Amino acid sequence: AQSVAQPEDQVNVAEGNPLTVKCTYSVSGNPYLFWYVQYPNRGLQFLLKYITGDNLVKGSYGFEAEFNKSQTSFHLKKPSALVSDSALYFCAVREEGSNYQLIWGAGTKLIIKP
Amino acid sequence: DAGITQSPRHKVTETGTPVTLRCHQTENHRYMYWYRQDPGHGLRLIHYSYGVKDTDKGEVSDGYSVSRSKTEDFLLTLESATSSQTSVYFCAIRPGGTDTQYFGPGTRLTVL
Numbered sequence: 001a002q003s004v005a006q007p008e009d010q011v012n013v014a015e016g017n018p019l020t021v022k023c024t025y026s027v028s029g030n031p032y033l034f035w036y037v038q039y040p041n042r043g044l045q046f047l048l049k050y051i052t053g054d055n056l057v058k059g060s061y062g063f064e065a066e067f068n069k070s071q072t073s074f075h076l077k078k079p080s081a082l083v084s085d086s087a088l089y090f091c092a093v094r095e096e097g098s099n100y101q102l103i104w105g106a107g108t109k110l111i112i113k114p
Numbered sequence: 115d116a117g118i119t120q121s122p123r124h125k126v127t128e129t130g131t132p133v134t135l136r137c138h139q140t141e142n143h144r145y146m147y148w149y150r151q152d153p154g155h156g157l158r159l160i161h162y163s164y165g166v167k168d169t170d171k172g173e174v175s176d177g178y179s180v181s182r183s184k185t186e187d188f189l190l191t192l193e194s195a196t197s198s199q200t201s202v203y204f205c206a207i208r209p210g211g212t213d214t215q216y217f218g219p220g221t222r223l224t225v226l
């Protein structure tokens with residue numbers, strides 16, 4: 001069965017420091033991986049995805065994510081955090097060849113302190 | 115929000131009453147989804163549609179029904195609302211041939 005884990009409910013980072021939001025997954029075949037962000041009282045916004053190719057994926061707002069097949073991880077990163085990055089972040093996965101339904105992590109609240 | 119609107123945006127209702135939430139899109143995408151969002155659970159798929167009158171169940175479909183009589187509208191109905199259905203409901207569309215889903219602004223439903 002497909003599953004996604006976001007092991008941290010909340011991540012606190014000082015503004016200007018690098019940030020990492022963790023995601024691990026479990027699928028039988030090749031994974032398609034996604035990151036979405038949700039700002040307060042808004043819908044989810046697509047950040048980036050990994051389908052195939054380069055393990056380092058660049059996305060919106062200066063975010064990037066690194067696919068690591070051996071560790072079954074897809075951590076979200078940013079070199080220098082902004083206060084405006086404070087939001088709820090969701091990781092999602094689907095297995096190649098499956099239907100297009102995504103399996104979602106529980107979300108990680110990112111707080112950037114000035 | 116990718117041309118997706120949801121109505122109402124907020125609703126308070128009583129246990130046992132029927133409730134219908136509407137999702138409207140302006141871009142004629144074939145695939146539409148209804149999710150609920152609850153703390154600690156992320157998003158859970160309720161129902162989805164792959165065309166007019168073509169719908170299927172997601173992982174938490176009990177107590178919900180859907181209808182899609184036009185490409186642009188996807189309706190979610192709670193036949194008899196219960197307090198466990200208090201949640202934030204999101205509609206999403208997925209352009210054909212892509213994996214990326216785009217979300218509406220959500221409906222906050224409170225069942226008293």
